Each structure stands twice: as structure tokens, then as C-alpha cells.
Amino acid sequence: MSxxxxxxxLGFACRKVDIYIPDAGTGGSGVQTTYTNKRATYLMESASPxxxxxxxxxxxxxxxxxxxxGQKDFxxxxxVIQLPGDPSVVTTPQVQQVQEGxxxxxxxxVTRGSETWWFTKIASPEEQxxxxxxxGTVQKAYSMSCPATAVPGIP
Amino acid sequence: xxxxEEYRAAAAKEQEARNLPLVCDTQDLxxxxxxxxxxxxxxxxxMIGSPFFVGGPIQMSDVFAFVWRLHPGYPDDGAxxxxxxxxxxxxxxxxxxxxxxxxxxxxxxxxxxxxxGLSKMVEAIHQFVADSLMDFPGSSSEAPRKSYYSExxxxxxxxxxxxxxxxxxxxxLKLRLVTQYLKEITQFHGGSQxxxxxxxxxxxxxxLASQN
Numbered sequence: 351m352s353x354x355x356x357x358x359x360l361g362f363a364c365r366k367v368d369i370y371i372p373d374a375g376t377g378g379s380g381v382q383t384t385y386t387n388k389r390a391t392y393l394m395e396s397a398s399p400x401x402x403x404x405x406x407x408x409x410x411x412x413x414x415x416x417x418x419x420g421q422k423d424f425x426x427x428x429x430v431i432q433l434p435g436d437p438s439v440v441t442t443p444q445v446q447q448v449q450e451g452x453x454x455x456x457x458x459x460v461t462r463g464s465e466t467w468w469f470t471k472i473a474s475p476e477e478q479x480x481x482x483x484x485x486g487t488v489q490k491a492y493s494m495s496c497p498a499t500a501v502p503g504i505p
Numbered sequence: 506x507x508x509x510e511e512y513r514a515a516a517a518k519e520q521e522a523r524n525l526p527l528v529c530d531t532q533d534l535x536x537x538x539x540x541x542x543x544x545x546x547x548x549x550x551x552m553i554g555s556p557f558f559v560g561g562p563i564q565m566s567d568v569f570a571f572v573w574r575l576h577p578g579y580p581d582d583g584a585x586x587x588x589x590x591x592x593x594x595x596x597x598x599x600x601x602x603x604x605x606x607x608x609x610x611x612x613x614x615x616x617x618x619x620x621x622g623l624s625k626m627v628e629a630i631h632q633f634v635a636d637s638l639m640d641f642p643g644s645s646s647e648a649p650r651k652s653y654y655s656e657x658x659x660x661x662x663x664x665x666x667x668x669x670x671x672x673x674x675x676x677x678l679k680l681r682l683v684t685q686y687l688k689e690i691t692q693f694h695g696g697s698q699x700x701x702x703x704x705x706x707x708x709x710x711x712x713l714a715s716q717n
Contacts, residue, residue, distance in 0.1 A: 364709075366716070391716040393709055398697035428697040432706060434713035446717070478643030478702040481710050485698040 365394040367431070367454045370496040377451075385453050385496035390446040393432040395483075399458060401425045425490035427467060433475060433482040448472055448484055453491065455498045464498060466491040508712055515705035522636040526679040531577060534629045535622070537591070539575035541679040542637045546574060548657055548676075557634050563627055565595060571630055595623040640684035642691070643702050663690060 369392055370385035377383035403420040410416045434446060453468040467488035475482045506514075525532065526541045533539075542550075550558045556567050569592055578584025597616045601608040660683065661672045667690050675683070692699045 391713060393713055396697055430698060430700055432709055432713065434717045435710060473698075473700075476643045476700045476702075478641070479704065479707065481643075481702055481706040483643075483700045483702070483706075485695075485700050487698075 365397065365456065366499060367392050367394050367456055368497070368499040369431075369448055369452050369454045371449075372451045372453070383451075383494050385494070388497075389448065389452060390434050391499075392434065392448070394429055394456075395432055396430040397427055397456075397458070398429075399425060399427040425465075426470075427488045427490075428485070429488055430483055430485045433484060435480070435482060447475055448486065453494065453496045454488075455496050466495045468494065508708065512705055512708045515708055516703070519639065519703055519705055522639065523681065523685060526681045532633065534572070534633060535626045537572050537588075537626075538577055539572060539633070540577060541681060542575065542634070543677050543679055544657065544660065544683050545676040547637075547680050549574065557630055565592075565623065568595075568623065568626055568630065595619050595626070637680045638684070639704050640681070640688055642684075642687055643700065660687070663687070667693075 369389045371387050371389050373384045373386050402423045402425075404423040405418055405420045407415060408417040408419075431448065433448075448469060450469050450472050453466055455464055455466050457464050468491050469486050470489045472486035473484055475484045477483075529541075531538050531540055540546075547558070550571070553570070554561075555571060556563045557571055569588075572592075573579060573585060573588055576584055576588055578587070597619050598612060600612055657676075661670075661675045664670045664675045664686065665672070668686075678686075688701055691701060
């Protein structure tokens with residue numbers, strides 16, 4: 351079952367995601383990174399996955415195409431996320447910025463099932479009236495995984 | 506009201522405020538007809554230090570200056586005289602010379618009506634300005650850059666480059682449309698990584714705060 355619930359109010363592609371911090375002491379040479387501690391819950395308002403194939407083309411003696419082989423390549427995704435923090439609360443900094451290396455788990459479509467993605471690029475937060483957002487690029491993880499986001503319950 | 510209902514209502518209100526300048530040239534503010542704020546008006550209000558744009562205490566003269574600048578009859582002298590007459594309803598009348606209970610009661614009622622009318626007018630102007638500025642671009646937390654030219658020049662230059670519009674044309678554009686075109690340019694160039702804001706995002710911010 352998809353963990354995407356939209357009661358018709360939030361714009362298309364808005365997804366709740368729990369983002370995890372890489373565990374300290376993991377991720378060194380030959381040590382796979384693990385994720386246990388949640389940084390915070392975020393709203394992913396746009397996600398554009400890119401699932402390319404590495405294609406090797408074969409040409410004949412005249413340089414005309416006569417065959418090709420394709421192999422699955424690394425998947426990446428551009429995302430924009432809204433950071434938590436009540437704009438009306440100015441006394442306590444509540445905003446939790448996402449850092450490179452953070453990861454999250456999401457089901458983008460039921461055929462592929464749950465996938466883990468980790469941040470390879472993250473921009474500085476942008477702000478308007480206390481609302482803060484960050485854009486970034488994530489790459490699909492093939493061995494690493496992190497806990498799944500709880501099913502969103504938007505009241 | 507649930508979060509979804511609140512968000513839906515806020516999003517609908519935003520859309521209405523965005524579409525309004527496309528179909529109407531003027532708007533009613535407590536019985537006063539005003540033009541939509543143009544980029545030129547915005548710059549003028551900031552240069553004269555209008556408290557509706559730069560903050561600070563609001564005098565009746567500020568309210569008059571705001572309405573007069575955006576009056577469809579501006580700068581006609583006859584229109585100004587008529588507007589001044591209309592503004593008399595906000596003036597607190599002189600107290601009666603003979604302070605009899607009934608005349609004092611009448612004076613208090615008239616004074617309260619004038620104050621109430623003016624405060625509603627100020628509130629309506631604040632909302633009108635907020636609606637006009639709601640699509641203004643957000644700021645980045647990157648290290649600040651020095652400013653070498655006016656932000657208005659950068660808007661004119663951007664519109665010239667993107668749409669081929671002249672400075673004169675851009676300055677006469679309604680501010681609500683200017684800010685929406687700025688968003689369109691950001692999205693066109695930024696693609697899926699463009700960071701844009703809606704005032705209704707504040708509802709999501711509150712919800713996220715409750716989730717963390």
C-alpha cells in the first residue's frame with residue numbers, strides 16, 4: 351500500500367517524510383552507513399525522480415546504428431522540502447536543516463515499493479515569512495536503508 | 506476546521522487574490538475605490554516612507570496619501586477635493602460647547618464611529634498590501650551580497666530579458682502580477698528545484714511543528 355494519503359487539500363506530490371541522520375561511527379572505509387536516529391519530519395513538496403539507463407550503442411561499418419544494450423544506471427531525484435518550524439514561534443529556533451548524507455525512505459510507486467534515498471546535494475534554506483524550504487538532490491541507495499516514514503495522518 | 510479544510514480555504518483565497526488583478530483594475534476598500542498597486546506605486550510608497558510598506562505608526566495623513574495615490578482620479582484637483590470631503594467622516598468632530606449629557610452622548614457616538622471607520626480602513630489597507638506582496642520572492646540564508654543597483658532595476662532587467670518588456674511597461678504593471686511573473690521565471694529556470702512560497706505554507710509549517 352502506498353503511504354501517500356492526500357485528502358484533496360494538499361498540492362500534488364506533497365509527501366510527509368522522516369529524514370534520518372547517518373549513525374556516528376558508520377560510513378568509514380568498508381563500513382556501510384546505517385541510519386537509526388530521525389532528524390525530523392518534513393514535507394516534500396516536489397520530487398522528480400530520474401531513472402536513466404546507461405546505454406552502449408553499436409554501429410555498423412558505415413556508422414549507422416544497428417543495435418544497443420542498456421543497463422540500469424543510478425537513480426537520482428530533485429526534491430524541495432519544507433522544513434519544520436512554527437513561523438509564529440520566534441523565541442526558539444525550531445528549524446532543522448537537512449544535511450548532505452541524510453536519508454529517507456519512501457514509496458514513490460507500488461511497483462517499485464519502498465526505496466531509500468540519500469542526499470548528495472543540498473542548498474541553503476530559503477525563507478519567506480518564517481516559512482523555510484530547501485532544495486536538493488538525492489540518490490537511490492542500493493545497500494543502505496533507513497526506517498520507513500509513518501503513514502501520514504493529515505488531520 | 507480541520508487542517509485540510511483550513512489549507513483549502515487559504516489556497517482558494519490566494520488564488521482569488523492572484524486572479525483579481527487580471528480581471529479588475531480597481532478594488533473597493535471600505536467604500537473607497539483604489540487601483541491595484543503598480544511597481545511604480547510600490548517604489549513611491551517606499552520612498553515616501555509609507556508606514557504600510559516600511560512600518561511605523563499610522564496617521565490619518567498616511568491613510569489619505571495611500572488612497573489618494575491609488576485613486577482612479579489621481580492627480581486631478583477635483584478628485585482630490587471630493588476625496589477630502591469623503592475623508593471627513595474619519596475626522597473626530599469638535600466637542601460641543603455646551604457639554605450637556607445628550608449632546609455629549611451624540612458627540613461620543615460620532616467620534617466612535619469615525620475611529621471605528623478609520624481602523625477598519627487601516628485594516629483593509631493592510632490586507633490589500635499583504636495580498637499585493639504575498640508572492641514576493643523569499644530570501645536565501647546564504648551570505649548576503651552587497652547591493653550595487655536598485656531591486657526595481659533588477660526586476661526591469663529580468664522582465665526585459667525574459668519577456669522583452671520595457672522599463673516603462675514593467676513599472677506600470679500591477680505588483681500582484683509582477684510578483685507572480687517573478688515566480689514564473691524562477692520556476693521556468695529552476696525546474697523541479699525551484700523554491701517557491703505561498704502564504705498558506707504557514708499552515709503546513711504549523712502542522713510540521715506539531716509532528717516534530
